[in-house]
Structures are given as C-alpha cells and as structure tokens.
Amino acid sequence: MESKFDKLKMELKDLIRQGDLLYYSMANAQGQLSPESVKMFQEKDIEFPNFITEYDIWYSEALLVIKQIIPDRLADFVKQYKDEKRKEIDFLTYGISDYLLGLKTSRGGQAVSNQSAAIPKMQNQITILKSAQKRFESQLFDIKEVIQADIYDSELGAAKDLAKKGFARGAGAIAGVVLEKHLGHVCELHGLSTRKKHPSISDFYQLLKENEIIDTPKWRFIQHLGDIRNLCDHNKEREPTKEEVLELVEGVDKVIKTVF
Secondary structure (H helix, E strand, O other), X not given: OOOHHHHHHHHHHHHHHHHHHHHHHXXXXXXXXOHHHHHHHHHOOOOOOOXXXXXXXXXXXXXHHHHHHOHHHHHHHHXXXXXXXXXXXXXXXXXXXXXXXXXXXXXXXXXXXXXXXXHHHXXXXXXXXXXXXXXXXXXXXXXXXXXXXXXXXXXXXXXXXXXXXXXXXXXXHHHHHHHHHHHHHHHHHOOOOOOOOOOOHHHHHHHHHHOOOOOHXXXXXXXXXXXXXXXXXXXXXXXXXXXXXXXXXXXXXXXXXXXX
C-alpha cells in the first residue's frame, strides 16, 4: 500500500514537471525556445500547456507546498509573481502577473520591459519549488507533518466511532485535543506565540485571525467547534448530543485539511 509520504512525494514531482512545461510554454510563446528543443518536444508527443489558463492553478498548488515545506522562501516565491513594493515597472520588477496581463512598458519611446522579462521569474519559481523537493526528500526533512496527519486521521476515526456508540463526551474530548494540537502547530509554523503557558483553542484561533492566517468565516467556524469541545469537556448542565459531537469531528477534519 502506498504511504502518504510516497503519495505526497509523487504529487510534488508532478507539480515540478507541470512547472517545467509551463516555463517551456512561456519561452516558446516569446520565441526563446530553440527549434531543436521544439522538435524534441514534438518527437516526444509533449504538448505545451496554455500558460494563461493553467498558470494560476499551478501557482496556487505550488504556493501551498512552499508555505508548508520551506516557508522561509515563501516571500521570494510570491515576489516572482508580483512585487508589491515596487515603485516602477522595469525588466527587474516585471512579474508573472504582468505577463498574464500582456503588459509592456516603455520610457521615452524606448521599450523598457515586455513579456520576455517574466521568463526568468518563472524559472526562479521552479527553482524554489525544486528546492522544496530536495528538502522533502532529504534525511534532514522533518516528516512530522506526514506522521502527524496520519495520527490525526486515526484519532478522529476513533472519536467518530465513540460518538456513534454513545460516548459523546469522550469523543468530543479526543476531537478537541486534535483541534488544539493542530492550531498550535499552525501557529508554530507561522512563528506565532502567546504569553500563556498553556494556551487554549481560543488563544490559537485568535492569534491566527489577528495575523491574517485565517479569515473571519474560518475564525467563526473554529470558534463554534471550540464551543462544542467546551460543552464536552466542561459543561455539566447537559450532555452533548451525538449530532453535536459528529459535527465537531467532521469540522476538525475539515480544519486540519484547510488551515495551515
């Protein structure tokens, strides 16, 4: 059976291959791919993807990989797409977002930059993504993310079984622990910390919202899950229902797959 680690490794490899093809597509569109290279792709029956329609999908997926594996390169990766701090558009500051708009600039009647200026930026993004692959495959890579995901899935599966068998409080407590651990780990990934010695779920999701890691709808969703968890752990006035606990379990499963 293929492990989650092997699956992620293959997905990253495919993402890099797609990035390479997008790069060649861009270079070919700008007339910077040699006839020999074009012939080689034709002989291998390899078609260039449509850069304009397919880049955004690739960028979104690659962005998540960079953010998870090598977050210290995230700003550099984004800068190749668009430099928000630039004061003018020239060959050095021209980004891939400009390429997608077909932007050309001139000064004093002389061309300053055109779409070919984005080619090195695409190459830089692929290089950064390939460094993520090396990091992923390195013996020094912390595979805690993969192992932890498997543990979370197992714990949430156990919580769901308990809830269905009528052990609502126990199931809710397990799901709550998973949620707290995950949010704490996300805060750690983003370098966020609280002064509290033993922070709670509410402390974590508040930190994430204040630092714009999660938006208001996600914040409210996690807050609701926290309320159900508190009902399971602390509220003695009434028993949590099976439906409430199952909602908690499914909600936590959604959070660990969408908040990172």
